[in-house]
Amino acid sequence: MLRFYAFGRPGGPSTGSRTAVTLAVCAVCAACSGSRVGGPAAPGAVGDAGAMVGEGFGFDGGGDDATAAATPLGEEEPTVADKDEIDDGVETESDARGQILRHPLDNWTKEQIEAALAKDPESLGSMSIGYAHSGALVNGVQMPPGDAWELVNADRAWGTRETVDNLTHCLQRVALLYPGAAKMFIGHLSSRRGGHLSPHKSHQCGRDVDVSYYYLPGYEKWYAMAHAANLDRERTWAFVRTLVIDTDVELILMDRSVQRLVRQFALAKGEDREWVDLLFDGAAGVPPLIRHAKGHATHLHVRFYNPLAQETGRRAYEILIKRRVLQPPSYFVRYKVKPGDTLSELALKYHVPAKVIQQTNGMKTDVLKIDREYRIPQSGGVRMAPRVTVPSRRLPPEPAPPAVPNAAPSAIPNAERRGATPPAALGGG
Numbered sequence: 384m385l386r387f388y389a390f391g392r393p394g395g396p397s398t399g400s401r402t403a404v405t406l407a408v409c410a411v412c413a414a415c416s417g418s419r420v421g422g423p424a425a426p427g428a429v430g431d432a433g434a435m436v437g438e439g440f441g442f443d444g445g446g447d448d449a450t451a452a453a454t455p456l457g458e459e460e461p462t463v464a465d466k467d468e469i470d471d472g473v474e475t476e477s478d479a480r481g482q483i484l485r486h487p488l489d490n491w492t493k494e495q496i497e498a499a500l501a502k503d504p505e506s507l508g509s510m511s512i513g514y515a516h517s518g519a520l521v522n523g524v525q526m527p528p529g530d531a532w533e534l535v536n537a538d539r540a541w542g543t544r545e546t547v548d549n550l551t552h553c554l555q556r557v558a559l560l561y562p563g564a565a566k567m568f569i570g571h572l573s574s575r576r577g578g579h580l581s582p583h584k585s586h587q588c589g590r591d592v593d594v595s596y597y598y599l600p601g602y603e604k605w606y607a608m609a610h611a612a613n614l615d616r617e618r619t620w621a622f623v624r625t626l627v628i629d630t631d632v633e634l635i636l637m638d639r640s641v642q643r644l645v646r647q648f649a650l651a652k653g654e655d656r657e658w659v660d661l662l663f664d665g666a667a668g669v670p671p672l673i674r675h676a677k678g679h680a681t682h683l684h685v686r687f688y689n690p691l692a693q694e695t696g697r698r699a700y701e702i703l704i705k706r707r708v709l710q711p712p713s714y715f716v717r718y719k720v721k722p723g724d725t726l727s728e729l730a731l732k733y734h735v736p737a738k739v740i741q742q743t744n745g746m747k748t749d750v751l752k753i754d755r756e757y758r759i760p761q762s763g764g765v766r767m768a769p770r771v772t773v774p775s776r777r778l779p780p781e782p783a784p785p786a787v788p789n790a791a792p793s794a795i796p797n798a799e800r801r802g803a804t805p806p807a808a809l810g811g812g
């Protein structure tokens with residue numbers, strides 16, 4: 384079964400409404416890898432691309448939010464990440480059971496996409512490019528303020544339209560179900576144009592989000608170590624449950640010690656054990672959705688699938704490279720030699736062996752000619768990711784069967800998915 388997503392302008396209203404369910408299932412499988420971004424940006428004019436992303440494409444780093452590490456009081460020792468990096472770079476394998484969703488650009492030619500990018504770049508909506516640990520964000524959307532949450536750093540709270548809508552939906556849902564909660568906090572999403580964001584390995588393409596746990600009143604604080612005495616298990620579980628049921632969540636990173644508390648709560652509340660096990664343990668051939676990673680006792684990390692923004696990014700990738708909005712995986716910078724420059728200085732400056740510069744420029748000696756432009760190879764831009772496949776949601780078992788046979792399906796979007804792949808099929812390997 385194939386779902387279809389509609390476009391939305393990055394600043395416009397939500398595109399969360401999913402419409403027609405049509406056509407057939409198709410799946411691709413691709414190994415996931417990528418390089419880390421970094422290195423000097425290509426000099427020269429940004430050209431037309433400037434219209435799209437302002438002053439050009441930036442791999443700007445973020446603030447360090449990974450410093451606090453209070454003494455844990457839980458029974459199980461939470462793991463604490465190194466102070467300068469959070470272990471959130473895990474990439475999930477492409478899921479062969481996933482679906483390729485219909486996309487607004489499916490029938491567009493490259494020329495049409497190029498024309499749209501030239502005329503009105505924002506008309507194509509958000510683009511998530513590359514990988515979570517090596518990627519970029521174009522036409523990002525800033526997470527809005529809300530009554531139920533507080534932004535820790537608005538400059539680092541940029542995501543795709545889908546990510547921001549999904550997150551907002553889940554936060555509002557918890558606030559609706561359990562009013563009067565202590566305020567919770569939104570940490571980093573991505574920087575405005577994606578790319579490396581310190582201290583994270585991921586958070587590069589607008590699909591990753593750090594949020595605080597829900598704490599009991601009086602304990603609410605960004606980056607507080609969650610434990611048995613301060614964790615609001617009910618709201619934290621409600622948040623996780625909503626993520627799983629109402630959004631295409633790719634993974635949730637949560638410290639083992641916190642997982643245990645939340646899981647116990649879910650079971651005590653009467654959730655289906657097999658379903659809860661599927662979320663926390665996975666099944667044969669199905670990895671857990673909720674995973675342990677170092678550094679996640681103080682916050683949880685959510686990564687969403689963005690079938691709309693990821694495919695738009697993939698379709699626009701080559702054009703964005705051409706327009707210098709994106710840096711390709713390998714590229715050349717041009718350097719005009721000034722009096723006093725030496726080859727070894729140039730090699731040091733651009734982190735390239737002198738020999739490589741010599742070979743690239745057909746140099747027989749190590750003498751540079753003043754005023755001549757030399758080409759210097761660089762690597763570290765963004766690689767294009769394959770088309771995303773979105774696995775069926777892991778939904779709790781159906782409630783009691785309908786009293787009326789062949790009753791009309793519910794209007795809840797998830798009803799479509801229940802029909803698409805029963806949760807039991809996920810365990811089939």
Ligand SMILES: [Zn+2]
Nearest residue numbers: 471592593684
């Ligand atoms: Zn994170």
